[in-house]
Amino acid sequence: MKKLTSTIAPLVAITVLGLGAFAPASAADDAVYRGLGGKAGIKKIVDDFVPLLLSDPRIKESFADSDAKQIHAALSEQFCALAGGPCTYGGEPMKEVHAGLKITNAQFNALTEDLQIAMENNGVAPSVANKLVAKLAPMQREIVTK
Numbered sequence: 001m002k003k004l005t006s007t008i009a010p011l012v013a014i015t016v017l018g019l020g021a022f023a024p025a026s027a028a029d030d031a032v033y034r035g036l037g038g039k040a041g042i043k044k045i046v047d048d049f050v051p052l053l054l055s056d057p058r059i060k061e062s063f064a065d066s067d068a069k070q071i072h073a074a075l076s077e078q079f080c081a082l083a084g085g086p087c088t089y090g091g092e093p094m095k096e097v098h099a100g101l102k103i104t105n106a107q108f109n110a111l112t113e114d115l116q117i118a119m120e121n122n123g124v125a126p127s128v129a130n131k132l133v134a135k136l137a138p139m140q141r142e143i144v145t146k
Helices: 009-013 031-035 038-055 068-082 094-098 105-121 126-143
Strands: none
Touching: 031 038, 031 126, 038 068, 038 105, 068 126, 094 126, 105 126
């Protein structure tokens, strides 16, 4: 597998569609954000998620040349925005980040499993976790190229 050269590239094996910038959602649209525990809860989830990514034998090679702090920051920002929180994702579009990396469905699914483990470890209700994963799922077609 080709190693990622961008420090934020792995964030997004979902982490992962040319999402561009996100605007904050209205209070009615932030149920997932609140269910994740707001910014503090998302930080804790990502604190658990990044080490899982970096140690998962199914995908860790993809992150070998990446900066864990930058991955953490980008994922936190992206999850917050997708969940309806008051954040803006400023990272590169997923299609561009993952171009030429030959990411497989199995790798995408492994990353998703690691995210679900991190959410479960932080007491996120399954219904909330499923809603976040559902918001990330469309990225698969932009990320998986093999």
